[in-house]
Amino acid sequence: MSSTKSDAFAPRGAKAQIESGLDFTPKFDADGLIPAIVTDAHSGEVLMFAFMNAHALALTIETGVAHFWSRSRDKLWKKGEESGNILNVVEMRTDCDQDVVWLRVDVKGDGKTCHTGRRSCFYRVLPLPADAPAAAHLAFAPDADT
Amino acid sequence: MSSTKSDAFAPRGAKAQIESGLDFTPKFDADGLIPAIVTDAHSGEVLMFAFMNAHALALTIETGVAHFWSRSRDKLWKKGEESGNILNVVEMRTDCDQDVVWLRVDVKGDGKTCHTGRRSCFYRVLPLPADAPAAAHLAFAPDADT
Numbered sequence A, B: 001m002s003s004t005k006s007d008a009f010a011p012r013g014a015k016a017q018i019e020s021g022l023d024f025t026p027k028f029d030a031d032g033l034i035p036a037i038v039t040d041a042h043s044g045e046v047l048m049f050a051f052m053n054a055h056a057l058a059l060t061i062e063t064g065v066a067h068f069w070s071r072s073r074d075k076l077w078k079k080g081e082e083s084g085n086i087l088n089v090v091e092m093r094t095d096c097d098q099d100v101v102w103l104r105v106d107v108k109g110d111g112k113t114c115h116t117g118r119r120s121c122f123y124r125v126l127p128l129p130a131d132a133p134a135a136a137h138l139a140f141a142p143d144a145d146t
Helices: A015-020 A056-062 B015-020 B054-062
Strands: A035-039 A046-053 A067-070 A075-078 A087-094 A101-107 B036-041 B046-052 B067-070 B074-077 B088-095 B100-105
Touching: A046 A056, A046 A101, A046 B036, A056 A067, A056 A075, A056 A087, A067 A087, A067 B054, B046 B054, B046 B067, B046 B088, B046 B100, B054 B074
Parallel strands: A035 A101, A046 A067, B036 B100
Antiparallel strands: A035 A046, A067 A075, A087 A101, B036 B046, B067 B074, B088 B100
8 A cells, every 4th residue: 555645635525526526536546546647738748657646646736746656666756856857737637537637747857757768658659450469569659759 | 357368468578678679568457457548639638548458458459449448337348339439549659668558549429538528538627736735626627618
């Protein structure tokens, strides 16, 4: 259980209230995590995808700077803390059932969000339709940096 | 375990191969699911977020039409099968560690992807920074349809 400070958010109400109301009542999964989609506030490109626990989500809301929960390192992760590529959140949204968040961000530093040194983690395309999914091969996206 | 046909995809290799190679070796979580981000191929807007099992992912690749795994109904879900709002996949990408997919789609029918009748599921904004996350309130996004 990676959740801490989960009491930072209100308990969830009825379906209609979750979908149509203005109370923010995020849903965390069995591991205490909520998915976060990160897009570039300027280009709209999807940059990365990660998870937040309640603590990371609360810190993101309080500071306007994206924080996540690193599942591989099992610790709070302030994105860019080492690289300088801090993500300033320009806008944060949630979806109908409040079980995912979408961050539109301004990337500081050299603008790279992927640990491979690329601007975006989504640098490969899977051409489709493809007759045999098992045999499908990726291709580097034309707009991906090296 | 909601995964079926998980043998439709190749086993995962070493980290370098997953990140830099062109073999598509998607990672499914403990429940046999992989997250899928869906954006509008024309506007770039994030429309919805859902999960796929191996079968749904294979069907998406084979047909070029988005299929998901409905966790609430515990069944394969061809998005738009009832509403007519089929998602034709214009481009599919995966990320560095191949544990999420991003679909850029052309929405058929009346163009609405949210079950609430809206174009996008992300129709509410959480203004930030906010001093007290527990007291933070959502607002309807100015560009959200009703």
